[in-house]
Structures are given as C-alpha cells and as structure tokens.
Amino acid sequence: MGTLLGERIKRKEDPRLIQGRGHYVDDVKLDGMLHMAFARSVHAHARLKSVNVSAARAHPGVVAAYTGADLKGKVGLVPCAAGMEGLKVPDHPCLAVDKVCYVGEPMAAVVARDRYVARDAADLIEIDYEPLPAVVDPEKALAAGSPLIHEKLGDNVAFVAKLEGGDWKSVEADKSLKVIKQRMINQRLAPVSMETRGVIASYSPGEDTLTVWSSTQIPHILKTQLSLMSGVDEARCRVIAPEVGGGFGSKLNVYGEEGVACFASKSLGKPVKWIEGRGENLVATIHGRDQINTVEIYAAPDGKVVGLKCWIIADLGAYHQLLTPAIPTLTALMIVGCYNTPNVFVETKGVFTNKMATDAYRGAGRPEATYIIERAMDLVAHELNLDPVDVREKNFPSSKEFPLSLVTGVTYDTANYQKTLKKVLRLAGYPSLRKEQERLRKKGRYLGIGLSTYVEICAMGPSSRMPAGGWEFGSVRVDPTGKVTVLSGTSPHGQGEETSFAQIVADGLGIPYDDVTVYHGDTFQVPIGIGTFGSRTTAVGGTAIYRAVEQLKKKMARIAAHKLGVKPGELEFKDGKVETADGQKSMTFVEVAGEAIFAKQLPPGIEPGLAEQCVFEPANYTFPFGAHVAVTEIDGETGEVRLRNYFAVDDCGRILNPMLVDGQIHGGLAQGIGQALWEEHVYDENGQLVTGTLMDYAVPKAFHFPWFETENTQTRTPVNPLGVKGVGEAGTIGSTPAVVNSVIDALSPFGVRHVDMPLKPEKIWKILKQHPGN
Amino acid sequence: MKTRVHLNGAWREDDVEPRLLLVHYLREVAGLTGTHIGCETSICGACTVLLNGEAVKSCTLFAVQADGAEITTIEGLATDGKLHPLQQGFWEEHGLQCGFCTPGMILASYQLLRRNPHPTQDEIRKGLEGNLCRCTGYQHIVKAVEWAAQKIGDPS
Numbered sequence: 001m002g003t004l005l006g007e008r009i010k011r012k013e014d015p016r017l018i019q020g021r022g023h024y025v026d027d028v029k030l031d032g033m034l035h036m037a038f039a040r041s042v043h044a045h046a047r048l049k050s051v052n053v054s055a056a057r058a059h060p061g062v063v064a065a066y067t068g069a070d071l072k073g074k075v076g077l078v079p080c081a082a083g084m085e086g087l088k089v090p091d092h093p094c095l096a097v098d099k100v101c102y103v104g105e106p107m108a109a110v111v112a113r114d115r116y117v118a119r120d121a122a123d124l125i126e127i128d129y130e131p132l133p134a135v136v137d138p139e140k141a142l143a144a145g146s147p148l149i150h151e152k153l154g155d156n157v158a159f160v161a162k163l164e165g166g167d168w169k170s171v172e173a174d175k176s177l178k179v180i181k182q183r184m185i186n187q188r189l190a191p192v193s194m195e196t197r198g199v200i201a202s203y204s205p206g207e208d209t210l211t212v213w214s215s216t217q218i219p220h221i222l223k224t225q226l227s228l229m230s231g232v233d234e235a236r237c238r239v240i241a242p243e244v245g246g247g248f249g250s251k252l253n254v255y256g257e258e259g260v261a262c263f264a265s266k267s268l269g270k271p272v273k274w275i276e277g278r279g280e281n282l283v284a285t286i287h288g289r290d291q292i293n294t295v296e297i298y299a300a301p302d303g304k305v306v307g308l309k310c311w312i313i314a315d316l317g318a319y320h321q322l323l324t325p326a327i328p329t330l331t332a333l334m335i336v337g338c339y340n341t342p343n344v345f346v347e348t349k350g351v352f353t354n355k356m357a358t359d360a361y362r363g364a365g366r367p368e369a370t371y372i373i374e375r376a377m378d379l380v381a382h383e384l385n386l387d388p389v390d391v392r393e394k395n396f397p398s399s400k401e402f403p404l405s406l407v408t409g410v411t412y413d414t415a416n417y418q419k420t421l422k423k424v425l426r427l428a429g430y431p432s433l434r435k436e437q438e439r440l441r442k443k444g445r446y447l448g449i450g451l452s453t454y455v456e457i458c459a460m461g462p463s464s465r466m467p468a469g470g471w472e473f474g475s476v477r478v479d480p481t482g483k484v485t486v487l488s489g490t491s492p493h494g495q496g497e498e499t500s501f502a503q504i505v506a507d508g509l510g511i512p513y514d515d516v517t518v519y520h521g522d523t524f525q526v527p528i529g530i531g532t533f534g535s536r537t538t539a540v541g542g543t544a545i546y547r548a549v550e551q552l553k554k555k556m557a558r559i560a561a562h563k564l565g566v567k568p569g570e571l572e573f574k575d576g577k578v579e580t581a582d583g584q585k586s587m588t589f590v591e592v593a594g595e596a597i598f599a600k601q602l603p604p605g606i607e608p609g610l611a612e613q614c615v616f617e618p619a620n621y622t623f624p625f626g627a628h629v630a631v632t633e634i635d636g637e638t639g640e641v642r643l644r645n646y647f648a649v650d651d652c653g654r655i656l657n658p659m660l661v662d663g664q665i666h667g668g669l670a671q672g673i674g675q676a677l678w679e680e681h682v683y684d685e686n687g688q689l690v691t692g693t694l695m696d697y698a699v700p701k702a703f704h705f706p707w708f709e710t711e712n713t714q715t716r717t718p719v720n721p722l723g724v725k726g727v728g729e730a731g732t733i734g735s736t737p738a739v740v741n742s743v744i745d746a747l748s749p750f751g752v753r754h755v756d757m758p759l760k761p762e763k764i765w766k767i768l769k770q771h772p773g774n
Numbered sequence: 775m776k777t778r779v780h781l782n783g784a785w786r787e788d789d790v791e792p793r794l795l796l797v798h799y800l801r802e803v804a805g806l807t808g809t810h811i812g813c814e815t816s817i818c819g820a821c822t823v824l825l826n827g828e829a830v831k832s833c834t835l836f837a838v839q840a841d842g843a844e845i846t847t848i849e850g851l852a853t854d855g856k857l858h859p860l861q862q863g864f865w866e867e868h869g870l871q872c873g874f875c876t877p878g879m880i881l882a883s884y885q886l887l888r889r890n891p892h893p894t895q896d897e898i899r900k901g902l903e904g905n906l907c908r909c910t911g912y913q914h915i916v917k918a919v920e921w922a923a924q925k926i927g928d929p930s
Contacts, residue, residue: 018865116791245810
C-alpha cells in the first residue's frame with residue numbers, strides 16, 4: 001500500500017459545513033411543501049375516549065388533520081426488527097388508537113401551509129383521556145397485580161433471555177471463593193444529537209413514487225420499511241439521508257412520524273415536512289441504557305474471577321422501536337469483558353413501562369456490560385484488598401490466546417490487554433498518583449483514581465447474527481477524466497468516512513486524494529446498503545470499498561498490460577500512473593481509464609468500463625479494547641466531583657486517520673463521562689418526563705472536561721484485510737466505569753463501595769455528611 | 775411588519791409576521807440555512823449569529839427586533855472566497871464532526887476572540903458555555919479556536 005493510510009488528513013466534509021453550505025433535512029425546500037405537527041399525549045397511560053380534530057381542520061391554513069383511527073389499516077405499524085424467540089411484540093401504531101402508553105406518544109397530526117400554523121392547529125386538537133395508573137418502575141411492572149400496559153400480552157414482560165455456561169455446581173460448591181454481590185443502576189439517558197429528527201415525504205401521484213429525506217443512519221433499511229408502511233412498491237421508493245446532524249444510535253430507527261409523513265404526502269399528493277422540536281426529541285426519540293443490574297461475582301482469594309452471574313432488568317419503555325429488545329442482549333453477550341471467566345450466568349428480563357422506548361444509544365448494551373464488569377472488578381479488588389490493576393492483570397488472557405472463544409458464545413478476534421493497560425498506567429503516572437492520593441488524604445482531600453479496561457463488540461457484523469443483514473456495499477467507478485466516484489451503503493453522519501474512504505481509494509489507486517469523491521445516503525445512487533451504527537462503517541463498509549479497489553486494479557492492470565506489452569503482475573499504481581517497477585513502461589491513470597471506457601483495444605474477455613463493486617460479509621465481529629484512567633477530586637464542602645485528568649489508551653486496530661480516531665474517542669469520552677457524572681433522563685412516579693428540555697437534561701459543556709490525554713496501540717484484526725476494528729463507541733464504553741471507579745476510590749476512606757450514577761454533588765454531599773469525621 | 779436588516783453586507787426588507795423568530799426569518803425568508811435550530815430554550819447555541827457584532831441566539835429574538843440591525847451569519851463570514859481564520863481553524867483542527875453546531879460555535883468563538891484575542895484553554899471552554907456540541911467532546915474545538923487566535927494575531 002501507499003502512504004495515505006495512517007495519515008492525518010483534513011476532512012473532505014468540512015468546507016461545506018464550516019461555511020453553512022451543507023444541507024440537513026430542514027434545509028431542503030420543495031415546491032408546494034406542507035408542514036406537519038403532532039398532538040402528543042400528556043398522560044403516561046390513558047384510554048383515548050375521543051380525539052377531536054375538527055377545530056384543527058377548520059383552522060385557516062390547515063390542509064389536513066389525522067387521528068390514529070384515520071390511519072388504521074392504511075399505514076403499517078412501527079416496525080421492530082429484533083427477532084428473538086418468545087418475544088412479545090405489542091401493536092405499535094404510528095398514531096395512538098384507543099390508548100396511549102407514554103407521555104409524548106403521537107395521537108394526531110396536522111398538515112398546514114407553514115410550521116407555525118401547523119403548531120397552532122395541533123394545539124386545537126381536543127383529547128378526552130381516561131387516565132390509567134402509570135407503570136414507571138420496571139421492578140413494580142414485574143410484580144403480580146401490576147397494571148398492564150398491553151392487556152393482550154398478559155403481563156409486562158417482553159422477554160426473558162438466559163445465557164449460561166460453565167460448571168456452576170463446582171463453583172457454588174467451592175467455599176474458598178469470595179462471593180461479591182452488588183446491585184447497580186444504569187440510568188436512562190437521552191441521545192441528544194444536536195440536529196433533532198426530521199423528515200420530508202414527497203409522493204408523486206403520476207409516477208407513483210415516494211421520495212423521503214430523513215435524518216437517518218439507515219437509509220436503505222428505512223426505504224424497505226417505509227415501503228411496507230406506505231404501500232408504495234419498494235422499487236419506487238427512494239430515501240435520502242442528507243447531511244445528518246448526529247445520531248448516536250437514535251437515528252438507527254424507523255419512527256411513526258415518518259410513516260405519518262408518507263401517508264400524508266400520499267394522501268395529499270404534496271411534499272410534507274416534519275421537523276422535530278427539542279422538546280419532542282427528548283420525550284419521543286428513543287432513549288438509551290436504563291437497566292437495573294444485579295451482579296454476583298465469584299473470586300478466588302488471589303483475585304482470580306471464576307464465575308459471574310448477573311440479573312438484568314431492562315426497562316424497554318412502552319413499545320418496541322427497531323432494535324429495542326435486542327440492546328440488552330448485547331449486555332449479556334459482553335458481560336465478561338476482558339476476562340475469560342469460564343462460568344457465566346445471565347438472565348435478562350425486558351420489561352414494558354409507560355415511558356418512551358429505549359434502543360441503541362452510543363454503545364448500545366455494551367456500556368452497560370462494561371460498567372457491570374468493571375465496577376465488579378473494582379469490588380473484587382476492594383473486598384480482597386488488592387490493587388485494581390493487579391486484579392485485572394490476574395484475569396487478562398494472554399495475547400497469544402486469541403482468537404479466544406468465550407463461554408458467552410462470541411470469539412474475540414485479537415487483543416493485547418496487558419499492553420494498553422501498561423501504556424495508560426505509564427501515561428497517567430499511576431504509582432505517583434497513588435502516592436499523591438495518600439498525601440492528600442492526610443490533608444483531608446479526596447483524590448480518586450479509577451481504572452477501566454474494556455473490550456467492546458464492533459464492526460457489526462456477520463449477517464447470521466444481525467436482524468437485517470450485516471454485510472456492506474461499496475463501489476468504485478472511474479470516469480473518462482480519471483476522477484473517481486465511490487459509493488458506500490453506509491451512512492456516516494459526522495464520523496468522517498468521506499475522508500477515510502477517499503484515503504483507502506486514493507492510496508490503493510495511487511492517485512491524488514482530491515480526485516476521489518465519496519457518496520452515501522441516497523438509495524437511488526447507492527443500490528444496496530445497511531448503514532452506519534455499531535462502529536461498522538470503516539471496518540465493514542471500508543472493506544467493501546477496499547475490495548472493490550482491488551478488483552478495479554486487477555482490471556486496469558490487465559488493460560494497461562495489454563497496451564504496454566507486459567504482464568499485469570508487473571504493474572504498480574502510483575503517482576497517477578500505472579507502470580512497471582522500473583518506470584520503463586508506463587501509462588497515466590487517465591490513459592488507462594480512457595482505454596477501458598472507450599474500449600477500442602481491450603484485451604479479450606475484458607468488459608468495457610471501470611466500475612467495480614463489492615459486498616463484504618464479515619466472518620466475525622471485531623473487538624476493540626482499551627484502558628482508561630480517570631482522576632477525580634471531591635470537593636468536601638459541596639460534594640462536587642471535579643474530573644481532574646483523563647487518560648485513555650485505545651486500540652481500534654489499524655488506524656487510517658489518527659485525527660478522526662481522536663475525534664471519535666473524545667466525543668465518546670464526553671458522553672461516557674456525561675453518564676457517570678451528570679446525565680439522567682428522569683420520569684416522575686406518574687410517568688411525566690422531568691428532564692424534558694435542555695435546561696433540565698444535562699448535556700455536558702466544554703468547561704466540564706479536562707484535557708483528554710489519549711494514545712493508541714494498534715492490534716490489527718484478521719477479520720478484514722484493512723485490519724481496522726472500529727472506534728465510534730469505544731470512548732463511551734470505556735469511560736463511564738473509569739469515572740465511577742475513580743469517585744468510589746476517592747470515597748473509599750468512608751467505606752463507600754458503590755454509588756449509583758450520575759454522581760451529582762447532592763449524592764456525594766449526603767455521603768460526606770454521614771461521616772462526621774469529614 | 776416591515777423589517778429591514780443589513781444581512782451579510784446587503785440591505786433587505788421583508789414583510790414578516792410579528793411572531794416570526796429571527797432564526798426562522800434567516801432560514802425561511804432569507805434562505806440562509808447555515809444557521810441551525812437545536813433547541814427551543816436558548817441553551818444549545820446552534821442558532822448563534824452576530825447582531826451588530828454581538829453573538830446572539832437567533833431563536834430567542836423576533837425578526838422584527840432586528841429591524842435596522844447588521845446581521846452576520848455563517849454564510850457571511852468568509853470574505854472574497856477566503857475562509858475566516860476560525861473556519862480554517864475548525865477545518866485544520868477537526869473542530870467539527872456532524873457540523874450541526876459548527877456555525878453557531880464559530881460565531882460564538884468570533885465574539886470570544888474579539889473580546890479576548892489570546893484566550894487560555896480554560897477561557898475558551900468558559901467562553902463557549904452557551905454552545906453545545908455532542909460530537910467532539912470539545913477538545914478539538916478548543917484547538918480550533920487556539921489555531922484561529924494565533925492566525926489572527928500573526929496572519930503570516
């Protein structure tokens with residue numbers, strides 16, 4: 001390969017974005033476009049006695065108003081793609097019919113000439129509710145006699161899944177083992193992409209075509225689902241993901257509002273736009289996390305962990321969104337973390353409550369797993385009076401043991417956990433931090449040092465394990481001028497793959513980076529695709545492109561060899577030329593393109609044109625890993641936690657562009673640290689969302705963070721020829737337990753062994769107050 | 775109501791509804807969609823523009839309140855096709871990912887550097903407290919502002 005891979009190269013995406021010239025969905029305007037607004041439930045649980053839209057319909061400027069009854073039988077249900085054995089799937093209409101099950105559930109829609117009028121009219125919709133008792137606490141939802149959210153389903157349990165392996169009889173019989181139990185809560189979070197959701201549906205009655213612009217991470221999957229929901233033949237449906245202002249999993253979904261927009265456009269024969277408000281985004285875009293975990297860990301006196309049990313109660317909310325029930329199963333899958341624990345038992349209960357659905361939020365099930373195991377490792381250290389570093393080292397498999405098949409049913413590709421841990425300890429100056437901690441404690445100051453060594457599951461994934469295919473499409477085309485067009489079935493929305501994909505292509509073809517243009521996110525342009533989520537875009541989508549480049553080179557080499565009178569294998573691609581190693585026989589890249597496309601003297605058996613494509617099916621997931629150290633200090637007066645230092649060493653396999661990797665890590669850290677210290681999406685006991693604006697939901701700001709000290713190791717994966725693993729979620733997954741472990745470490749002189757997140761000042765202050773010695 | 779503004783270097787006059795927010799005026803009436811809407815509560819700063827040289831959140835003002843004012847949006851920041859040092863800095867230092875907060879972040883940084891041409895990293899972080907970014911973790915934004923501060927101080 002050439003020299004472009006591994007370089008810090010500025011992004012192709014940026015010139016348009018820094019000048020305000022990109023086009024997000026709300027920036028798209030179409031002739032005759034109408035605007036839609038929703039009336040949403042103010043009750044968490046209620047029967048709908050009537051939904052009266054007549055005043056709204058009569059409002060000047062209103063074109064149409066729809067209730068759930070109007071849509072019944074005409075628009076498909078909101079889909080759930082998770083196919084699990086025994087899963088209960090309640091009907092999930094785009095607009096509620098008869099009953100509402102969470103605050104913010106859409107019940108009626110108004111279409112009007114502008115968004116102000118649509119909003120005015122939506123407020124004129126009269127709803128007659130009969131409130132029902134709300135089920136907010138998932139543990140109470142499990143209790144006998146709990147009100148039922150979906151009466152037809154018989155109880156509030158969506159599924160129970162068990163993952164079990166090993167020899168528990170002998171573990172339980174071994175009385176030398178220390179059994180450490182802890183209940184911990186992984187609180188509900190809001191993804192809060194800075195751009196909310198938005199959709200424009202444009203149905204053309206003459207052509208019977210449906211074009212949808214959606215702020216989505218999965219245009220192709222959305223196209224299939226909207227075709228099914230709207231009844232427009234899929235071959236005549238097109239989904240365009242324009243510029244997308246962040247997703248973090250919340251746009252890896254198909255939402256009812258999208259179905260309603262398609263229905264409205266189809267009914268009215270005009271484009272219909274809906275742009276979500278922030279209040280709607282917080283109440284009615286999927287939430288993340290929300291698990292109650294009880295972990296029981298069996299450890300030998302030397303710190304060796306021999307068994308792990310965990311009971312997971314996953315609060316799914318009222319309905320399934322696209323992947324709702326699948327997310328907590330990822331927690332079970334990754335629960336052993338970096339430690340090859342031979343005996344595992346996990347029971348996961350998915351529970352319905354009167355809240356918005358949970359689904360994929362950055363990390364999606366793996367942050368919960370990492371939190372459980374990394375908190376548990378610290379508890380083992382605490383109980384056995386060992387250093388958390390030693391406990392981890394004691395339990396790491398050696399790098400020679402990979403690929404490593406675990407009792408959880410996954411095979412870790414490759415890793416060197418010792419190396420990242422050593423590196424981060426050196427970066428942090430661990431021994432001197434411990435000394436400083438001791439010194440400060442004597443002065444009544446509480447410094448905490450927290451560690452997290454994580455592994456995650458990425459590059460999703462083998463199709464056999466994915467609900468809707470896990471392959472990815474890539475193509476590379478050369479035009480007569482020698483410019484190269486790349487298409488990807490992924491749908492990046494900030495990660496920067498227009499840049500890294502162009503690096504792969506320019507590097508492979510030996511042409512200038514500026515000659516490569518990458519397109520994605522339009523199902524008419526890119527024939528097939530899966531999308532961007534699960535840290536898969538470069539590892540799976542990039543590999544498809546890499547393979548297409550290899551195919552293209554083979555063809556170009558044959559054409560050039562024919563012309564030059566050499567063997568294809570003698571030719572190299574570099575500096576815009578296809579030439580022999582000695583440079584004696586040479587054609588420019590553009591000349592070869594011309595030969596291929598104008599097709600005057602092609603060698604026998606070679607088709608004209610230069611357009612190659614590949615669908616890459618990964619044989620396994622990849623398993624990035626890393627080690628983080630968080631240093632916190634507690635303010636003894638206020639209980640406030642100050643994150644003083646943060647050190648991260650991450651291994652995402654081979655790095656194609658270190659600048660992009662740093663950016664992904666930083667953003668991930670901010671979200672993971674946000675969960676540990678500040679973020680919490682709160683419902684009260686009536687199911688009202690308390691944190692329904694950005695004044696209440698604590699999205700971290702710039703001054704909340706210290707300078708992140710980040711480094712990498714690069715352990716290439718054998719799963720794809722690029723050797724890349726994925727980095728989109730690592731920072732989030734690794735950082736939450738590091739921060740919590742750090743705060744618990746700071747509080748350990750008070751005998752504190754666990755505090756639930758977020759570690760807000762009032763919680764810490766109360767703990768300090770209980771200890772008059774402070 | 776008739777509203778006249780000097781927008782990115784040119785006067786324009788429009789008849790607008792009194793309740794029309796400035797951000798909607800810029801986006802829907804003037805067609806400048808680089809100014810984004812990220813919340814409804816003046817928290818996120820995605821809608822930040824310069825009004826008579828001061829950074830304001832355009833979701834918090836009515837268009838009619840801007841009558842007679844000079845407004846600069848992100849589209850008006852580059853001059854003669856040359857990027858402003860802040861735009862360049864955000865590009866050089868990877869100060870953006872999805873780009874949605876970026877116009878507001880750049881214009882808030884513009885005011886920050888005018889008030890304090892050589893800010894420390896802490897001052898940059900405090901100075902941008904009115905602007906949220908969910909992608910970058912802010913570190914590269916801090917570097918972008920530092921890059922621009924240096925460039926403005928030493929244009930060579």
